[in-house]
Amino acid sequence: MKFSWEYFFATFPLIAEKLPVTLSLTLISAGFSLALGTAMALVNYYRVPVLAQCLKAWSSFIRGTPAVTQMFFFYYGLATVSALVLNMSPLVAVAVVMSLNMSAFVAESVRAALISVDEGQKEAALSLGMSSFQMITRIVIPQAVRVALPPLFNDMINLFKMSSLAFLVGIRDVMGASRIESAASFRFFECYAIVMVIYWGCTIVLTFLQRRLEKRCNAIYE
Amino acid sequence: MESMVEVRGLSKTFDGSTYILKDIDLSIARNEVVAILGPSGTGKSTLLRCLNYLCEPTAGSVRVGAVTVDAARHMGSEVRALRRQSAMVFQSYNLFKNKTAKENVMEALVTVQRKPRAEAEAIALRLLEKVGMLDRKDFYPAKMSGGQQQRVGIARALAVSPNVLLFDEPTSALDPELVGEVLNTIRQLAEEGTSTMLLVTHEIRFARSVASRVLFMDGGHIAADGTPEQIIDSPENPRLRQFLNFVSK
Ligand SMILES: Nc1ncnc2c1ncn2[C@@H]1O[C@H](COP(=O)(O)OP(=O)(O)O)[C@@H](O)[C@H]1O
Numbered sequence A: 001m002k003f004s005w006e007y008f009f010a011t012f013p014l015i016a017e018k019l020p021v022t023l024s025l026t027l028i029s030a031g032f033s034l035a036l037g038t039a040m041a042l043v044n045y046y047r048v049p050v051l052a053q054c055l056k057a058w059s060s061f062i063r064g065t066p067a068v069t070q071m072f073f074f075y076y077g078l079a080t081v082s083a084l085v086l087n088m089s090p091l092v093a094v095a096v097v098m099s100l101n102m103s104a105f106v107a108e109s110v111r112a113a114l115i116s117v118d119e120g121q122k123e124a125a126l127s128l129g130m131s132s133f134q135m136i137t138r139i140v141i142p143q144a145v146r147v148a149l150p151p152l153f154n155d156m157i158n159l160f161k162m163s164s165l166a167f168l169v170g171i172r173d174v175m176g177a178s179r180i181e182s183a184a185s186f187r188f189f190e191c192y193a194i195v196m197v198i199y200w201g202c203t204i205v206l207t208f209l210q211r212r213l214e215k216r217c218n219a220i221y222e
Numbered sequence B: 001m002e003s004m005v006e007v008r009g010l011s012k013t014f015d016g017s018t019y020i021l022k023d024i025d026l027s028i029a030r031n032e033v034v035a036i037l038g039p040s041g042t043g044k045s046t047l048l049r050c051l052n053y054l055c056e057p058t059a060g061s062v063r064v065g066a067v068t069v070d071a072a073r074h075m076g077s078e079v080r081a082l083r084r085q086s087a088m089v090f091q092s093y094n095l096f097k098n099k100t101a102k103e104n105v106m107e108a109l110v111t112v113q114r115k116p117r118a119e120a121e122a123i124a125l126r127l128l129e130k131v132g133m134l135d136r137k138d139f140y141p142a143k144m145s146g147g148q149q150q151r152v153g154i155a156r157a158l159a160v161s162p163n164v165l166l167f168d169e170p171t172s173a174l175d176p177e178l179v180g181e182v183l184n185t186i187r188q189l190a191e192e193g194t195s196t197m198l199l200v201t202h203e204i205r206f207a208r209s210v211a212s213r214v215l216f217m218d219g220g221h222i223a224a225d226g227t228p229e230q231i232i233d234s235p236e237n238p239r240l241r242q243f244l245n246f247v248s249k
């Protein structure tokens, strides 16, 4: 079977129309993983006893296992012991796994940004009589945000790609749609080419935005 | 007259066995300009940092102005009160990188002293003018030379009207051609005679000319204490003589 451009262009819109599913999964998980990851980074930064050690083990577990296995472990594995997971809609389950997964990476990006602010500036703040809350909110965080934004954006691009796991639990995102189209037409080459182009195109746009963000972040304070 | 700084039985160990500061007693009068000399690693920075609790003493008490903190029993609020009595100028300037020269000077006025912004700004501009940095008021530290950053650092320290100014080798990180501008700023303050200053420095000639009193630290002790004439011109302590010979070469 020859590659059919005609089929490619005819089917492209059918698959691309599922992009909102992919994007909303990404956005929702982005929100949760940023909040959760930042909280985890703060626990680490302040070396909260016990909790910091637990999160370290959790983070090692998340970063040391593939997202696909986490998805299966959660959706099919935990469902056998937890009614909560069993009754969860696939969309929610995927968002939960994506958020939990990415929060470990976000925590690392935020942690690195927080410790990038040198001790000297913190000592200067304290020596003037500032409270540690004032020091963190007025000196450390503004600088850490600048350092964290580019790697966090990178995390979000990874999250966008990770959303393709949703098809595994039967969600019709762009990946799910191309599976369904190709199963019906047997035109696997075209269908998977389409989905590749869609992901690639979106990632190019996101990377372009990231470059601009990076430039702006580097230019601040100069 | 009551002294401005009173240190009693101050000791510090980081690891529980080697004592960096050994039972130091020190009393400094109002408006005294005290230069602290000594080989590196003898605890000069540690002594200064114990005075504002950036470094927590192992034992002893520290009084600056009206606030006394005892190492044996102290609370966070006391430490902050103690810190408000002094201001420090750091070897590596330590300006806030996310703030301009003017904002660096205003910061503690707004956050610690809770002054209205307009008032804080007026004070900042006056002090930047004093250290010759008014034309750089809107520059971030990344766009200033080391000497300029340090002069802003001095203005930032002056802003809080501290009872005591602490200088920890303020010119050691500077390129030689920039040392002069910072020393001149410090000299100007010393000559006004209205600030109590503790100055750790390796600039012996500078110390000789601005200080009213010189301490020589060696091995965690204050090994010699006297006028610049006594300490620098006719040193008696053999370790001090050795040190002066070494640094003047
Ligand atoms: N935070 C710290 N932890 C462990 N040791 C330290 C610390 N700060 C200083 N020291 C040690 O204390 C000694 C005195 O240091 P310091 O006060 O900086 O000396 P100086 O300023 O006279 O050169 C040095 O041996 C140094 O290694």
Ligand SMILES: [Mg+2]
Pocket (backbone or CB within 6 Å): B044, B045, B046, B169
């Ligand atoms: Mg030192």
